Amino acid sequence: MARRRDSLSDVSATTALLTDHYELTMLQAALARGTGRRRAVFEVFARSLPHGRRYGVVAGTGRLLDALEAFSFDDATLEHLDSSGVVDRPTIEWLAGYRFSGDIWGYGEGEPYFPHSPLLIVEAPFAEAVLLETLTLSILNADSAVAAAASRMTAAARGRPCIEMGSRRTHEQAAVTAARAAYIGGFSSTSNLQAGRSYGIPTRGTSAHAFTLLHDTERDAFTAQVQSLGKGTTLLVDTYDVAEAVALAVDVAGPDLGAVRLDSGDLLAQAHEVRAQLDELGATSTKIVVTSDLDEHAIAALAAAPVDAYGVGTSLVTGSGSPTAGLVYKLVAREGPDGELTPVEKKSEDKPGVGGRKFPVRRRDRNGFAEAEVIAIDHRPESDADDRDLLLPLVRSGEVVGREPLDAAQERHRQGLAELPRVALQMSRGEPAIPTLYEEP
Amino acid sequence: MARRRDSLSDVSATTALLTDHYELTMLQAALARGTGRRRAVFEVFARSLPHGRRYGVVAGTGRLLDALEAFSFDDATLEHLDSSGVVDRPTIEWLAGYRFSGDIWGYGEGEPYFPHSPLLIVEAPFAEAVLLETLTLSILNADSAVAAAASRMTAAARGRPCIEMGSRRTHEQAAVTAARAAYIGGFSSTSNLQAGRSYGIPTRGTSAHAFTLLHDTERDAFTAQVQSLGKGTTLLVDTYDVAEAVALAVDVAGPDLGAVRLDSGDLLAQAHEVRAQLDELGATSTKIVVTSDLDEHAIAALAAAPVDAYGVGTSLVTGSGSPTAGLVYKLVAREGPDGELTPVEKKSEDKPGVGGRKFPVRRRDRNGFAEAEVIAIDHRPESDADDRDLLLPLVRSGEVVGREPLDAAQERHRQGLAELPRVALQMSRGEPAIPTLYEEP
Numbered sequence: 001m002a003r004r005r006d007s008l009s010d011v012s013a014t015t016a017l018l019t020d021h022y023e024l025t026m027l028q029a030a031l032a033r034g035t036g037r038r039r040a041v042f043e044v045f046a047r048s049l050p051h052g053r054r055y056g057v058v059a060g061t062g063r064l065l066d067a068l069e070a071f072s073f074d075d076a077t078l079e080h081l082d083s084s085g086v087v088d089r090p091t092i093e094w095l096a097g098y099r100f101s102g103d104i105w106g107y108g109e110g111e112p113y114f115p116h117s118p119l120l121i122v123e124a125p126f127a128e129a130v131l132l133e134t135l136t137l138s139i140l141n142a143d144s145a146v147a148a149a150a151s152r153m154t155a156a157a158r159g160r161p162c163i164e165m166g167s168r169r170t171h172e173q174a175a176v177t178a179a180r181a182a183y184i185g186g187f188s189s190t191s192n193l194q195a196g197r198s199y200g201i202p203t204r205g206t207s208a209h210a211f212t213l214l215h216d217t218e219r220d221a222f223t224a225q226v227q228s229l230g231k232g233t234t235l236l237v238d239t240y241d242v243a244e245a246v247a248l249a250v251d252v253a254g255p256d257l258g259a260v261r262l263d264s265g266d267l268l269a270q271a272h273e274v275r276a277q278l279d280e281l282g283a284t285s286t287k288i289v290v291t292s293d294l295d296e297h298a299i300a301a302l303a304a305a306p307v308d309a310y311g312v313g314t315s316l317v318t319g320s321g322s323p324t325a326g327l328v329y330k331l332v333a334r335e336g337p338d339g340e341l342t343p344v345e346k347k348s349e350d351k352p353g354v355g356g357r358k359f360p361v362r363r364r365d366r367n368g369f370a371e372a373e374v375i376a377i378d379h380r381p382e383s384d385a386d387d388r389d390l391l392l393p394l395v396r397s398g399e400v401v402g403r404e405p406l407d408a409a410q411e412r413h414r415q416g417l418a419e420l421p422r423v424a425l426q427m428s429r430g431e432p433a434i435p436t437l438y439e440e441p
Numbered sequence: 442m443a444r445r446r447d448s449l450s451d452v453s454a455t456t457a458l459l460t461d462h463y464e465l466t467m468l469q470a471a472l473a474r475g476t477g478r479r480r481a482v483f484e485v486f487a488r489s490l491p492h493g494r495r496y497g498v499v500a501g502t503g504r505l506l507d508a509l510e511a512f513s514f515d516d517a518t519l520e521h522l523d524s525s526g527v528v529d530r531p532t533i534e535w536l537a538g539y540r541f542s543g544d545i546w547g548y549g550e551g552e553p554y555f556p557h558s559p560l561l562i563v564e565a566p567f568a569e570a571v572l573l574e575t576l577t578l579s580i581l582n583a584d585s586a587v588a589a590a591a592s593r594m595t596a597a598a599r600g601r602p603c604i605e606m607g608s609r610r611t612h613e614q615a616a617v618t619a620a621r622a623a624y625i626g627g628f629s630s631t632s633n634l635q636a637g638r639s640y641g642i643p644t645r646g647t648s649a650h651a652f653t654l655l656h657d658t659e660r661d662a663f664t665a666q667v668q669s670l671g672k673g674t675t676l677l678v679d680t681y682d683v684a685e686a687v688a689l690a691v692d693v694a695g696p697d698l699g700a701v702r703l704d705s706g707d708l709l710a711q712a713h714e715v716r717a718q719l720d721e722l723g724a725t726s727t728k729i730v731v732t733s734d735l736d737e738h739a740i741a742a743l744a745a746a747p748v749d750a751y752g753v754g755t756s757l758v759t760g761s762g763s764p765t766a767g768l769v770y771k772l773v774a775r776e777g778p779d780g781e782l783t784p785v786e787k788k789s790e791d792k793p794g795v796g797g798r799k800f801p802v803r804r805r806d807r808n809g810f811a812e813a814e815v816i817a818i819d820h821r822p823e824s825d826a827d828d829r830d831l832l833l834p835l836v837r838s839g840e841v842v843g844r845e846p847l848d849a850a851q852e853r854h855r856q857g858l859a860e861l862p863r864v865a866l867q868m869s870r871g872e873p874a875i876p877t878l879y880e881e882p
Contacts, residue, residue, distance in 0.1 A: 020606070167579055216778055
């Protein structure tokens, strides 16, 4: 088969066109007017948490830093912009030299967040910063949506491992990054092989009904799998009759069989039945993995069942009802004609803004539990309280300084969640776990 | 800034790891057992339409053909699989020579579909076909979800152009392909520049609040935009006061101003007020573009308003409540020990299968309207009715034969939708527009 991968190569060469048309036309107009060089502060935040959630989870930061470094306009890209007439020649010449020279601060990846938490602050000349809006939001919105869902699922699983298995239910590249976001939210492994390769996340797999159906008998299928993959493998036992399959599985693999998987029916009842059967057969260490359209509520409902691991797909990669985090990227301050940084905000009724450079902290009570997200404007909050700074330096004068291993994000999430009041872990809809307060000036 | 794009290059080099761990371990076990070479038929279908929709829309087929051609195991990929211990050496050697040699048929891209419509049929040795499950589903599920939402939105817009503007609310690569799927579903343009480059979709843009806020006055901002981009530009008029902004816009650009955009508030009332004001100012040809969390219902509610174009974001790229199409890839037949192709199906209670190679047609009444999706098993339906064949050859003996221009998919969708009974266009929840019938054997 001949190769034809133009579009695949296109998208990988640079991230610069993963953006909206208007970012470039605004750039052109601002450059022409001389306002493009004005120093500007953009802020990423959510107006609200989706679906009555108690907290959000920052994810995508590490990916954003990679994407930022790949954000440049090569000759082919400039030629495309020229021939398609998106912007004029002076703008193309300016883009040819594009290099982000500003500063970026952000909440650490994995950090819980609340309405109006300033998750990312980009300070740079307007012309440089405006171009990053779409790419920044795409990455943070997609990843934070999955991480938030993952966090609730792992909380509901109470320490039992959760395996990300949703690749087939989302865009093929979003699948890779969903596995990454799920890991930040506490998942222990993924089925996605590229996520293993790109991010070092442990990969796991069981078996599909197709494998059983391929063989003439269920015994043939189990024998083939155990002989090739060893007794530690996970056998899928619901293709025909579960009880017969469990007996067969132990007969074929012996009592040291790694695990069985249930993928349909009443998982609660079946888990109890299968556990009893396995124990009776002496397979007391054989684990039970359940899958089949699980979400955080289904996982919570299985808390009392003898289940050893949850495989979660659709609901996880689609953000469990909230496939996007709803983050926005807004100009909150810019240099005025006097050279001073001036807060700005739009006045529209249903989407008002709060202008000014923000300094957020998480205020904690005497027991170390978070009690408020406190945001000061134009200065750090001044208080005797136990305040934890939330902004980390990510980019300084165009140089990425905020890289960290993925495990650090998972650990930050674990700690950040442990610090929240217990109401945060409730699955029901409600108010954010802590209020967001603006410090009085 | 130094370049560091390892993970970006990784994902673009080959599509072979955009898959699940278990596809490769099943392969290993089947190869070892000798069953991997059995001829197999896999089928892609939806058990149901999401959310009481009346029809689904096939999208992603063209992308799948590209991804299939890039599905091969290069040395670095094989080395990764070896060092991570996903599969054994014989399997790695087999993968090194992987080349899909089978046949694929599918519904044309853009075609409406219904529960159990066999959207894609993959016939190949099991070992070759099983590997394509995850990648195939990722692409078709993501793209079909967006195309279905787009189709309902363009139907609600009744001929007024719809502009795809959702890049920021979905994964940065999913944004590009969402624009493509939206185009198939009838959208006329996109804000995503990479979609313009990769797929030739017209790109459009207006202006953001940040641009107005950057300038000292709204007049400065409008003047900068009109001087640089011309009178045909679209001015955003809701940063401060809409009526003042509209007056200012016409004052700055003159009565030939291209368009104004409304992005907040009561769009219905505002559209009427702004239209009246524009007309009074002599700007009778100035168009009104509305945005702000539109979905198909909001678009339908604006049918009587003087709106000229809809910009749609979040709801479109997240499938308007159904971010994945829920398609599955199931083994429906495989070679038995006698060398004959044998139907197979699993028996589990809540997810039963229907075995056998399917031959679907769309049956039409005397007026040319579709009345049923008729599926025969193991032979073409035999009938005197006006039956339209639905499967097109996409891949023959490993060679892609089903490529077509994107406009052909958009046109097929238009025609396929026009053929459906009118109930298909109702926005309310309900049954599929036509029933799916299995032909009696």
